[in-house]
Amino acid sequence: MNRAIPFVLGMILMVSCEVKPQEIVYGQDACHFCRMTIVDRQHAAQLVTIKGKAFKYDAIECMLNHLNKWDQPEVKYYLVTDYTTPGQLVDATLSHYLISEAIPSPMGEFLTAFENREEREKIDKESNAKSLNWNELKREFNVKQ
Numbered sequence: 001m002n003r004a005i006p007f008v009l010g011m012i013l014m015v016s017c018e019v020k021p022q023e024i025v026y027g028q029d030a031c032h033f034c035r036m037t038i039v040d041r042q043h044a045a046q047l048v049t050i051k052g053k054a055f056k057y058d059a060i061e062c063m064l065n066h067l068n069k070w071d072q073p074e075v076k077y078y079l080v081t082d083y084t085t086p087g088q089l090v091d092a093t094l095s096h097y098l099i100s101e102a103i104p105s106p107m108g109e110f111l112t113a114f115e116n117r118e119e120r121e122k123i124d125k126e127s128n129a130k131s132l133n134w135n136e137l138k139r140e141f142n143v144k145q
Contacts, residue, residue: 019076021046021089022054033062034107041086043105043112048077060097061109064141078134080113090115093134100129111137 024046029038032055038044045063047055051073057063060080078092083103095113098120103112114120124131132140 019048019050019052021048021077021079022056024056024087024089026087029056031056031058031062033057033066036106040106042081042083044081044087044089045092045113046077046079046089047075048079049073050076052076059106059109060092060111060113061105061107061141063092064138064143067138067143068141082115083112084114084116084119088115095134096120097132097134097137098124098129099132099140100124102129 024038024044026041026044027037027039030036031038036058038056038058040058043059045057045060047063047066049072053072055063055066057066063080079089080092080095082088082090082095090113092113095115096117098112098114099110100112100123101110102123103110105111120131123129
């Protein structure tokens with residue numbers, strides 16, 4: 001019995017130290033970059049460092065602008081909300097982006113993310129938009145990382 005206690009405590013510590021995204025509480029959480037309350041479930045974003053610290057953003061452009069001033073540990077997860085499934089965070093490095101005045105974003109950059117390229121292309125065809133992948137998007141926002 002006494003030997004089980006350290007094992008159980010060790011398991012609790014391992015689970016509590018897991019590096020993973022945090023839930024965004026819409027209407028309560030504030031953007032780490034601009035301090036606005038995060039309410040838009042189609043444009044929110046999040047970074048999680050290798051140490052497990054999560055940074056939540058009301059818009060993808062806030063995350064990118066924060067990366068320009070980044071003085072934090074290495075990032076483990078870059079996450080963006082998939083426009084077609086509000087509230088669902090997906091891997092930003094694999095997502096497909098659109099800058100289109102047809103879709104306003106919280107900070108006025110008209111930047112939207114799609115997990116699925118076909119979904120982005122549907123909207124892209126309907127407007128005069130700019131399509132980007134993750135690396136092109138970082139260049140567009142002058143992110144040095």
